[in-house]
Amino acid sequence: MNDFFSELVKGLEPYVPGEQPKNKKYIKLNTNENPYPPSPEVIKAIREAANEDLRLYPDPECEDLRKTVSDCYGMKHKQIFVGNGSDEVLAFSFGAFFAGKKIFFPDITYSFYPVYAGLFNVAYEEIPLNKDFEIDAADYFKADGGIIIPNPNAPTSKYLDTNKIEEILKSNSKNVVIIDEAYIDFGGNTCISLLNQYANLLVIHTLSKARSLAGLRVGFAFGSEELISGLDRIKNSFNSYTLDRVALAGAVAALKDDSYFQETKKKIIQTRERTIQALKALNFIVMDSKSNFIFISHKKLEAEFIFKKLRDRGILIRFFNKPRINNFMRVTIGTDREMQVFIKALEKII
């Protein structure tokens, strides 16, 4: 590797995001985007924010957005941190709470976690999911370091009950426990309500999934004022202005349009349940999902074979060539129409 590189950069194994094809010929069920557009109020707010004030720096404190989030979730605005997508919030969290220490997460989970660990010199230990691909809360009791768990987990789509999370929080009072709730809105219950009892809890949300704003890059963390101040310290040592004026305006509008949000979520959940029924009829094993995606395996055909055949037919899904899950596929829930095309394609492949 290049002589100019630092040892840090030499040692990294960067994350590889799902494919983002430049043309639109594909039905995109590979990166868990929302098939519905963002609220019309978001479009309107962004168009209004496209004005001469773009010459001025944005508010580095993101006060308006943080107040909107706090109104939405009934928290103090000092308990909220906002970042350039939840990926940035996660990166800052690794720096603020785990740098030079140790962290635990499931063996099958969001594959960016070990990458953040590499960036901030965090030792990590993967805790295997049980045989049903579930998180066993007891495996995390008295962990010798921090913990990060996505709920629902990705790519398994499985949800862990709030009382199980509470047990983990109770038994790890000296360490930060992050619950990454990127997919919480598709049928799970957020554990934000636990924040007032557990000073070690940090909850992370994103506007990329249920709010249809993957293209705007906005994520949040909820925690005690102290934990939030740690994230602020890292952010203000990295980039004072991580959210542009347009993203700030769009995010505020997205959070204020609750009825659009409820409606979109409901449609996706309904489509998910219909899709699951159709897949089971085709001999697929489908994990219980509380997400906007499903994790499936066929009883006879190999996942990689199906993945490739779908691609040939213009349908992108996600296949992970990794131990334990290399016979599974992760499929984002699209519109009813898209899922019908997907099911028909599977019928032909099978």
Place this chain on the structure above:
Amino acid sequence: MNDFFSELVKGLEPYVPGEQPKNKKYIKLNTNENPYPPSPEVIKAIREAANEDLRLYPDPECEDLRKTVSDCYGMKHKQIFVGNGSDEVLAFSFGAFFAGKKIFFPDITYSFYPVYAGLFNVAYEEIPLNKDFEIDAADYFKADGGIIIPNPNAPTSKYLDTNKIEEILKSNSKNVVIIDEAYIDFGGNTCISLLNQYANLLVIHTLSKARSLAGLRVGFAFGSEELISGLDRIKNSFNSYTLDRVALAGAVAALKDDSYFQETKKKIIQTRERTIQALKALNFIVMDSKSNFIFISHKKLEAEFIFKKLRDRGILIRFFNKPRINNFMRVTIGTDREMQVFIKALEKII
């Protein structure tokens, strides 16, 4: 400090950006923003990008924007890195090239540099500007580590000739030399042309100043394909999608509207020269400026006194309470009208 914090976050001394007042009662000459709005083409492009595609992730490779930059500056697009403001590009650069090593920069310079050093475990040594507040190139020959120099320097506004930069590059072939050209468009010559000869050179630009887009958060780095790949490695270990769809569209439009850019720059340079003449008539010492700001000191009155008096009159400038420069003020060049108000206020204060 909080028990949950990592040693890293405990040790940081975060950057403090210039004040961003929430109301508009002030004439803002404190954060080097452009007094003119961005190109109308930018506004148009952002409004068009505010569409249903916001549900989709942006292009993580930022190909369109990188191609536009490469057309603009006559480089290969693989020689270009784009980030969420030049502050993010700078942070990634510290991680990619200097983490665990050493870096040299002027004693009076952009005060974010020591902060990045703290974040990425970089030892740093400040090299004093000479008695005229200039960078003496010879002070940087055979440095035992990397180098970062803003050109023009901030807050001094002074410019270093390209041939001096070339001498520094030649005498430090084993280490990365970053030239931070945030203010280069206001009268200096970019050293991008040196890139083909010096593999150790990285040049950093921003759209925040001459392109009037501080509110959109877009910065670039220019370097060899190898150096750019180092920045990519850090970025892809931190956040795959640092620029949202709207910022990408606005940035492309800004770079394509060259005539608006030339016109705005010219107006600012003319206003700067007129302002300098008026200040000299009021007994101010004014450093030679090739920036959109000036660095001034009064022969009789103290800088802090003037700073406070101006604030009382609704005019914000920047005062740094630091050794060597605590009798200076940094003043952004606004519109002709704003600078007339500024000069009149000074006449009354004096």
